[in-house]
Amino acid sequence: MGAAFSPSSQKPARARTDAHEDVDKGGGKKTHPVLLHALSLKKQLMVARTRRRGAKKVNPVHAHGEQRGHASDDDLHGAEKPGQKNGSVPLPVPKRVVMQASTGELLSCLSNFLRHRCVKLKELSSNQIVLWFRKVDRALLVQGWQNQCFITPTSLVFVYLLCRDEVDEDTSSEQELHATFLTCLYLAYSYLGNEISYPLKPFLVESSRDVFWERVLELIKRLSADMLRINAEPHFFAEVFQDLRRQGGDPRKVGGRLEGKMDEEREHKTTEKEEQNGQTVEELDR
Numbered sequence: 534m535g536a537a538f539s540p541s542s543q544k545p546a547r548a549r550t551d552a553h554e555d556v557d558k559g560g561g562k563k564t565h566p567v568l569l570h571a572l573s574l575k576k577q578l579m580v581a582r583t584r585r586r587g588a589k590k591v592n593p594v595h596a597h598g599e600q601r602g603h604a605s606d607d608d609l610h611g612a613e614k615p616g617q618k619n620g621s622v623p624l625p626v627p628k629r630v631v632m633q634a635s636t637g638e639l640l641s642c643l644s645n646f647l648r649h650r651c652v653k654l655k656e657l658s659s660n661q662i663v664l665w666f667r668k669v670d671r672a673l674l675v676q677g678w679q680n681q682c683f684i685t686p687t688s689l690v691f692v693y694l695l696c697r698d699e700v701d702e703d704t705s706s707e708q709e710l711h712a713t714f715l716t717c718l719y720l721a722y723s724y725l726g727n728e729i730s731y732p733l734k735p736f737l738v739e740s741s742r743d744v745f746w747e748r749v750l751e752l753i754k755r756l757s758a759d760m761l762r763i764n765a766e767p768h769f770f771a772e773v774f775q776d777l778r779r780q781g782g783d784p785r786k787v788g789g790r791l792e793g794k795m796d797e798e799r800e801h802k803t804t805e806k807e808e809q810n811g812q813t814v815e816e817l818d819r
Contacts, residue, residue, distance in 0.1 A: 634686055634774075634778060635686070636684055636685060636686055636689065638781065639686050639689040639690070639693075639777060639778075640663055640666070640684065640689060641659065641663075641781050642693075642777050642778060642780040642781030643662070643689055643692065643693050643696070643777065643780070644659035644660075644662040644663055645659060645780050645781050646693065646696070646697070646777070646780040646781075647662050647696060647700060647710065647714070648662070649780075650700050650701075650702060650704075651700065651702065651704045651710055652702055653702075653703070653704065653705055654704065654706075654707055654710065656707075657707060657710070661707075662714065665711060665714060665715070666684060666718065667684070668735075669715065669718055669735045669736065670682055670683050670684055672734075672735040673722075673731065673732075673735060676732070678728055678731055678732065679726065679727060679728070680727075683722060683725075683726065687725070688721055688725055689777070690763070690770065690773050690774050690777055691721050691724065691725060691760075691763065692717055692718060692721045693773065693776075693777045693780075694756070694759060694760070694763060694773050695717035695720055695721065695752065695756060695760075696713075696714065696717050697776075698752075698755060698756055699713055699716070699717055699752055700713055700714070708738065711738050712738050712739055712744075712745075712748075713748070715735075715736040715737070715738060716736070716745065716748045716749055716752065717752070718736060719731065719733075719736040719749065720749065720752060720753070720760075724760060733745070
C-alpha cells in the first residue's frame with residue numbers, strides 16, 4: 534500500500550514553515566522599542582556614574598590645593614607680622630607696676646599725708662593718726678565684729694583715696710580731723726570689711742549722729758564711682774598706691790606743704806629755745 538501525497542496538501546505546511554522562518558529572521562534583525570529605551574537609560578546611568586567617580590577623584594586634590602593656598606596665605610601674613618618694617622606701628626606694651634610695701638610703711642605714709650595736709654594743725658603728730666586707726670580696729674576685734682586685723686596695704690590705699698578728697702587744708706582743729714578721718718574709716722570698713730554693717734560707736738566722736746551721716750552721704754556722692762573703680766581697675770589702684778607711697782618718700786612737697794619750710798620752723802624753734810636756755814645760764818652765773 535502506498536500513500537499518495539498531493540501537491541496541494543504540502544503547500545500549507547510549506548507556507549507555515551516559511552512564515553516561521555520569516556518571523557525568526559525578522560526577530561533576529563528587529564528590536565523591541567522598550568528594550569531600546571532601557572538601553573538608553575543604562576547608558577545614561579553609566580555616564581553619570583563615570584562622572585561621579587571622576588568628581589570624587591578630583592575633589593580631594595582640589596581641596597588639598599585650597600588648603601595649601603590658605604596655608605601659603607597664612608605663611609605670608611605670618612611672615613609679614615614679625616618684621617613690621619614697612620611702616621607699621623607695633624602695639625604698645627603696658628608698663629608693669631611693681632606694688633610692694635609693708636603695712637607699717639603705708640600707715641606711716643598715710644599719717645604723713647594727713648599731718649602735712651592739715652597746715653593749721655602744727656602740733657599734730659603722725660603717731661596720733663596711727664593711734665586713731667588702731668583704736669577702732671582693736672575695738673571691733675574685742676567686740677567680735679571681725680576675726681582679723683583690718684589694717685592691710687589694700688585697706689590703707691582705700692582709706693587714702695577717701696582722705697585725699699575729704700580732708701581739707703582748712704581743717705582748723707584736731708577734733709574736726711578726727712571726725713573726718715573716722716568717717717573715712719567707716720566707709721572703708723563698710724566697703725572692704727566682712728560684715729554688712731558695723732556699729733557706729735567706735736567711729737563717733739561727735740554728739741550728733743546726723744552730722745556723721747550727712748558727712749557719709751556727701752562722701753558717697755562724690756567718690757562712689759572711684760570706690761567702684763579702684764576695685765575693678767588694677768591700673769587705677771596702682772596709681773593711688775604710687776601716690777600714697779610718694780607721701781612718705783623723698784619729694785619735697787607732701788600733702789600740699791613744703792618740707793623745707795617745716796624744717797626751717799623746727800630749727801628756728803630749737804634755736805630760740807637754746808638762746809633762752811643760754812640766757813638763763815648766764816643769769817645764774819652772775
